[in-house]
Amino acid sequence: MTLYTSHQLRDRHSVRSYTNDPIPVTALAVLQQELESVNTEYSLEGVRFVMCCDSPAAFNSFRKSYGFFRNVNNYLVAVVYSSCANAREVAGYAGERLVMAAVAHGLGTCFVGATYDAAKVDVELSATESIAFLITIGVASEGKGFIARLVEKMAHRKCIAPEDFYDTDMAFYNLAEAEDRLRYLRAGLRALAAAPSALNRQPVRVWLGEDAYLHAGLAMTGKYTDIDLGIAKFNFQNVAPGKWEWGVGGRFMTH
Numbered sequence: 001m002t003l004y005t006s007h008q009l010r011d012r013h014s015v016r017s018y019t020n021d022p023i024p025v026t027a028l029a030v031l032q033q034e035l036e037s038v039n040t041e042y043s044l045e046g047v048r049f050v051m052c053c054d055s056p057a058a059f060n061s062f063r064k065s066y067g068f069f070r071n072v073n074n075y076l077v078a079v080v081y082s083s084c085a086n087a088r089e090v091a092g093y094a095g096e097r098l099v100m101a102a103v104a105h106g107l108g109t110c111f112v113g114a115t116y117d118a119a120k121v122d123v124e125l126s127a128t129e130s131i132a133f134l135i136t137i138g139v140a141s142e143g144k145g146f147i148a149r150l151v152e153k154m155a156h157r158k159c160i161a162p163e164d165f166y167d168t169d170m171a172f173y174n175l176a177e178a179e180d181r182l183r184y185l186r187a188g189l190r191a192l193a194a195a196p197s198a199l200n201r202q203p204v205r206v207w208l209g210e211d212a213y214l215h216a217g218l219a220m221t222g223k224y225t226d227i228d229l230g231i232a233k234f235n236f237q238n239v240a241p242g243k244w245e246w247g248v249g250g251r252f253m254t255h
């Protein structure tokens with residue numbers, strides 16, 4: 001799997017205004033390749049992604065997209081099987097992997113859980129499947145509408161400092177002790193602070209337990225917090241040597 005630097009993780013931000021230019025061929029080829037890998041790796045976890053190109057209908061209704069988005073012609077659909085316990089979390093993890101691949105190739109992206117027209121999404125679902133979220137993809141536009149500018153400014157503001165992603169209530173070791181034991185913890189906390197989350201709530205926390213494992217959990221629960229958990233785990237894992245177990249309370253297993 002491609003690893004991204006802390007800088008790349010921090011530079012990503014949600015883009016809601018695009019040009020009508022098609023996705024450049026090289027970037028499109030990389031994305032298709034990454035999408036195939038993701039679909040192979042996570043099919044047993046109940047996750048598949050579908051790419052929809054030249055398909056603006058899901059974002060054309062002002063009522064459903066609240067005018068937040070401009071010129072969304074291309075998007076990925078995260079489809080999950082309802083019977084797989086961690087599917088939405090895995091979809092968040094794999095979604096951030098696809099987002100970073102797109103960003104590394106100069107594209108703009110945005111996770112979208114709510115502000116799209118579900119009836120107009122260009123994908124066939126079986127009775128046991130549902131859409132967890134979409135990811136818009138395209139060439140970012142310089143000129144933005146007033147609402148888009150306002151939303152991006154409000155939504156991107158990060159209010160939580162990296163050290164506050166360490167949950168001192170759950171932890172057996174305080175942050176200084178934990179950082180002494182886990183050299184990668186500080187970089188991991190910064191990566192968590194850079195992770196996108198629904199309504200920018202940044203709900204994911206980590207802590208070093210009595211069992212000497214780092215755990216990941218949620219400071220609050222909501223409609224999208226399982227997805228946020230997967231996204232945050234991807235960011236952390238990118239800068240730290242190990243692999244998360246799925247689920248709330250999952251441990252970080254170092255190599």
Ligand SMILES: Cc1cc2nc3c(=O)[nH]c(=O)nc-3n(C[C@H](O)[C@H](O)[C@H](O)COP(=O)(O)O)c2cc1C
Binds near residue numbers: 012133
């Ligand atoms: C699961 C999820 C759902 C989201 N849903 C929406 C949405 O419906 N509409 C929207 O404009 N932004 C949506 N966002 C984008 C967030 O608002 C954005 O990631 C957050 O404000 C942080 O800003 P940043 O991505 O620029 O760092 C969503 C993000 C996530 C992770």
